[in-house]
Amino acid sequence: MSRPAPTSARLLDRDRELGEILDCLEAARSGAGLALVVEGPGGIGKTELLLAAGREARQRGMCVVSARGAELEREFAFGVVRQLFEARVHGPGGAKLMDGAATLCAPVFELTEPGEEDERSFAVLHGLYWLCASIAEQAPLLVLVDDAHWSDPPSLAFLAYLARRVEDLRVAVAVASRPAVEEIEEGLVGQAGAVLVRPAPLTRAAVGALLVADTGEDPDEAFVDACLTATEGNPFLVRELVRELGERGIGSSAEDAERVRELGPRTVARRLLARLGRASSFSVEVVRAVAVLGADAEVRRIARLTGLSPEDVTATLDALVAVELLARERPVSFVHPIARSAIYAAIPAGERARLHAVAAALLREEGAPTERIASHLLLTEPAGDRASIDFMVAAARGALARGAPSSAVSYLRRALAEPPGRDERPALLAELGSAESLVGDARAIGHLREALQGSPDSGLRRAAALALARFLVLSGETGRAASIFEAAATGPEGWELRLEASAVSAGVGDVNTAPLMRERIGQLRARAERDADVPPVVFAALAIADAQTTRPAEEAAELARRAIAGSQRRGLGWATGLVAVFTALLFSECYDEASELVEEGFEIVRARGSEVHFAMCSAMRSCLGLRRGALADAEEDARAALIAAPHQVHGFYGMFALASLLESLVERGRVEEAEGELVRIGVPRRPSAATFGALIHARGRLRLAQGCVDDALDDFQKAGRHFLRGDCTTPSAAPWRSGAALAQLALGRPEAAQALAEEEVECASQLGAPRALGLALRAHGLVTGGEGGLARLEASVRVLESSQASLERARSLAELGAALRRCGRRADAREPLRRALDLATRCGADPLSERAETELRASGARQRHAALSGPQSLTVSERRVAAMAAEGNTNREIAQALFVSLRTVETHLTHAFQKLGIDSRTQLGEALGRNTT
Numbered sequence: 001m002s003r004p005a006p007t008s009a010r011l012l013d014r015d016r017e018l019g020e021i022l023d024c025l026e027a028a029r030s031g032a033g034l035a036l037v038v039e040g041p042g043g044i045g046k047t048e049l050l051l052a053a054g055r056e057a058r059q060r061g062m063c064v065v066s067a068r069g070a071e072l073e074r075e076f077a078f079g080v081v082r083q084l085f086e087a088r089v090h091g092p093g094g095a096k097l098m099d100g101a102a103t104l105c106a107p108v109f110e111l112t113e114p115g116e117e118d119e120r121s122f123a124v125l126h127g128l129y130w131l132c133a134s135i136a137e138q139a140p141l142l143v144l145v146d147d148a149h150w151s152d153p154p155s156l157a158f159l160a161y162l163a164r165r166v167e168d169l170r171v172a173v174a175v176a177s178r179p180a181v182e183e184i185e186e187g188l189v190g191q192a193g194a195v196l197v198r199p200a201p202l203t204r205a206a207v208g209a210l211l212v213a214d215t216g217e218d219p220d221e222a223f224v225d226a227c228l229t230a231t232e233g234n235p236f237l238v239r240e241l242v243r244e245l246g247e248r249g250i251g252s253s254a255e256d257a258e259r260v261r262e263l264g265p266r267t268v269a270r271r272l273l274a275r276l277g278r279a280s281s282f283s284v285e286v287v288r289a290v291a292v293l294g295a296d297a298e299v300r301r302i303a304r305l306t307g308l309s310p311e312d313v314t315a316t317l318d319a320l321v322a323v324e325l326l327a328r329e330r331p332v333s334f335v336h337p338i339a340r341s342a343i344y345a346a347i348p349a350g351e352r353a354r355l356h357a358v359a360a361a362l363l364r365e366e367g368a369p370t371e372r373i374a375s376h377l378l379l380t381e382p383a384g385d386r387a388s389i390d391f392m393v394a395a396a397r398g399a400l401a402r403g404a405p406s407s408a409v410s411y412l413r414r415a416l417a418e419p420p421g422r423d424e425r426p427a428l429l430a431e432l433g434s435a436e437s438l439v440g441d442a443r444a445i446g447h448l449r450e451a452l453q454g455s456p457d458s459g460l461r462r463a464a465a466l467a468l469a470r471f472l473v474l475s476g477e478t479g480r481a482a483s484i485f486e487a488a489a490t491g492p493e494g495w496e497l498r499l500e501a502s503a504v505s506a507g508v509g510d511v512n513t514a515p516l517m518r519e520r521i522g523q524l525r526a527r528a529e530r531d532a533d534v535p536p537v538v539f540a541a542l543a544i545a546d547a548q549t550t551r552p553a554e555e556a557a558e559l560a561r562r563a564i565a566g567s568q569r570r571g572l573g574w575a576t577g578l579v580a581v582f583t584a585l586l587f588s589e590c591y592d593e594a595s596e597l598v599e600e601g602f603e604i605v606r607a608r609g610s611e612v613h614f615a616m617c618s619a620m621r622s623c624l625g626l627r628r629g630a631l632a633d634a635e636e637d638a639r640a641a642l643i644a645a646p647h648q649v650h651g652f653y654g655m656f657a658l659a660s661l662l663e664s665l666v667e668r669g670r671v672e673e674a675e676g677e678l679v680r681i682g683v684p685r686r687p688s689a690a691t692f693g694a695l696i697h698a699r700g701r702l703r704l705a706q707g708c709v710d711d712a713l714d715d716f717q718k719a720g721r722h723f724l725r726g727d728c729t730t731p732s733a734a735p736w737r738s739g740a741a742l743a744q745l746a747l748g749r750p751e752a753a754q755a756l757a758e759e760e761v762e763c764a765s766q767l768g769a770p771r772a773l774g775l776a777l778r779a780h781g782l783v784t785g786g787e788g789g790l791a792r793l794e795a796s797v798r799v800l801e802s803s804q805a806s807l808e809r810a811r812s813l814a815e816l817g818a819a820l821r822r823c824g825r826r827a828d829a830r831e832p833l834r835r836a837l838d839l840a841t842r843c844g845a846d847p848l849s850e851r852a853e854t855e856l857r858a859s860g861a862r863q864r865h866a867a868l869s870g871p872q873s874l875t876v877s878e879r880r881v882a883a884m885a886a887e888g889n890t891n892r893e894i895a896q897a898l899f900v901s902l903r904t905v906e907t908h909l910t911h912a913f914q915k916l917g918i919d920s921r922t923q924l925g926e927a928l929g930r931n932t933t
Helices: 015-029 046-059 079-090 100-109 121-138 153-168 182-189 204-215 221-231 235-247 254-263 268-279 283-296 299-306 310-322 337-346 349-366 370-377 386-401 405-417 425-438 443-454 458-474 478-487 495-507 514-530 536-547 553-566 571-587 591-608 611-628 631-644 652-667 671-681 691-705 709-725 736-746 750-767 770-784 786-800 806-822 826-843 846-858 876-886 891-898 902-916 921-929
Strands: 034-039 063-068 141-146 171-177 195-197
Touching: 015 034, 015 046, 015 141, 015 171, 015 195, 034 046, 034 153, 034 182, 046 063, 046 141, 046 171, 063 079, 063 121, 079 100, 079 121, 079 141, 079 153, 100 121, 100 891, 121 141, 121 153, 121 171, 121 611, 121 891, 141 153, 153 171, 153 182, 153 405, 153 902, 171 182, 204 221, 204 235, 221 235, 221 254, 235 254, 283 299, 283 310, 283 337, 283 349, 299 310, 299 349, 349 370, 349 386, 370 386, 370 405, 386 405, 386 425, 405 425, 425 443, 425 458, 443 458, 458 478, 458 495, 478 495, 495 514, 495 536, 514 536, 536 553, 536 571, 553 571, 553 591, 571 591, 571 611, 591 611, 611 631, 611 652, 631 652, 631 876, 652 671, 652 691, 671 691, 691 709, 691 736, 709 736, 736 750, 736 770, 750 770, 770 786, 770 806, 786 806, 806 826, 806 846, 826 846, 876 891, 876 902, 876 921, 891 902, 902 921
Parallel strands: 034 171, 034 195, 063 141, 141 171
Antiparallel strands: none
């Protein structure tokens, strides 16, 4: 495609970069959005490229929103986001833009009263995504953010969230940043499809052209070389050098080149400060005030800060504009961030702190927003000022209400440094620790523990205990969480029992503390049998405790049902508590009830918005999908969990999700991809969470698929030791004995294999859950061989007929068919092999499908392809989306409700239409109805 010629000398040597920008804009206009990051040192020309992007976008009819990060406003929650969208949200048509899921971001723009929930960050990001989608429906959208390295963390989180999903929208995201900024490297540059543009230093020819443009003279080649060497081709520094040379009366001849070399690469700050004296007698005071006030720089405030009259300030500002230190437009700002940084850095530290304190006092007098005042207080020296603490706490609560816990953490840490009085310290620590727990900061543990130990207020201790215990559970330290519940077990009647049950529920999930829970489980069981009014959490604790043993599965399931029946089932507290109940139902193989429960959790998360709880629910649904044989759905949910809470990938739910991802990829034949994910995410070292056993078992399955039998056996045995240390004997947690038995058999150790297989059958028989028993019988049959083995394989198929575990049923059918063929019963082998092929194909288990098809051909059957059509062929996600579409929901409404992208909805519907043999949404109801008749 044609490239536009640079419109000014400021875009010299930038044809390649402009081409990348134009490609990004065209992709967005076509509905395939992209994220583009312009990365480079200060002065390299990043701002000029973004300005050019904005001009090109407007010429193409795109809507352009822009913002700029500011060094002093990094803790102003969603400050950059507000720059981008506030005018549109509050302007004409703003109400329409904020319709549907976009309403979740209303707190950012102060369109709603702050709620009580402090975990709304995920909901806000989701809402902002749909705000962009609404704008892009009217015209393709370009989101421009300059100096993104100075953006506030919540705004950076939004940009990363949008970048991961932008490919489905008519949206381009273009940001400019300094190099090596971790949040930008991981959140934007690291996204698939992201475009990274690194403007190179100017060439010799470009430096020469820039000198001609700025001086009007044709410089000597030696002079150009000297300027290039002194500035290393940085456009901003070239201009600053030219200005200084002009002020010193140095020309551009070969003789003047030596003067350039003598001048050397003096710092920008010294050059700028030298120019101030030539602008006005008040220049230093005024320009320092502008640097300190930042976005708050107005004439009256500059006057108050400097002690000058408004008239003197105005005259000085005009003089600073004339020497091109300040921009001509209002509000007052520097022509370049380098200039502002240089001036600010040149102010002595004590004077900077004093000026910020005065600025905060001025804003407080004017009734400015709390966070604007707090942004200055952050940069003052601690002085034990009660009012400063109050402002910091108020700013933190406001940030939490807008879904910006990272900003709240900064405010609360500064409030703690003030410091507060001894009696006030525990409450402040509790607020700080709670905020830190929301962003995955390990310092939350120390702060919440200190609040627990230092407060006489039982209510505060309980709140701190719950926040700390939740953080420890999410981090995979459920044993430590149990001890925290115990420490808080005082207060109003009933709290002791609730917290004791919570301690047991957490404790059984940790291999170090689970053995210590035996007596306490017995005491809880006695209370449940004796007392009429027992809180639901007691039944939840008993359910998860029983589900980890070989007690009959129906007993654990019944306890889980009692926990559900007695719960209020609302709020994030219930969303957290349902994990124990879900796991009990999962291990008991009550998959429909477990599915209803996790979907209820998703409903709570969608309404309240919590990234961590979304990850938790996604991890649970992934595990459920894997056990049902819905491999594509299991992979999708596992990835969603790992993306939604990246700081918890080695936490309790993160290990759950990674295990599910590895197994689903192995079952689909994508072994190399599974290995890549394992290497990328890694395995934590010696964690005590029970879910570590599931992860190591999944790694064993991967090693077996890779043909590394010794390594696989080692992993199966390691997983088994981990589970047994935690009193987890149920084969429903992970069938490690069967895996180890098959590995031992492959290594030529039939006796060891037989012992493991028999033990698994015994455990599964006591449990009475069909999937666990069918899987154990299959392994026993393969280890035993001959007629005895054949009988066990037949029993495995019979047991699995009553199970929803489609994939395991397919595997047992395939093994039975293969065994029949090997016995010479080729005709008998064909029916189980045909059924295995059909089921495996529906599950998406390609290696098992190929094996069944190979065995079927060896049995003498005619080759045929399994039919993948009809309602039964739909995956869980396809069925869910199709059902919502049949009810009249639009693609947009479905995407908003399910927290997925529009493209994901379109893909699921396309697959559903193909499998159902229809071409219209109006046919969905009838097509799906055929499955229920």
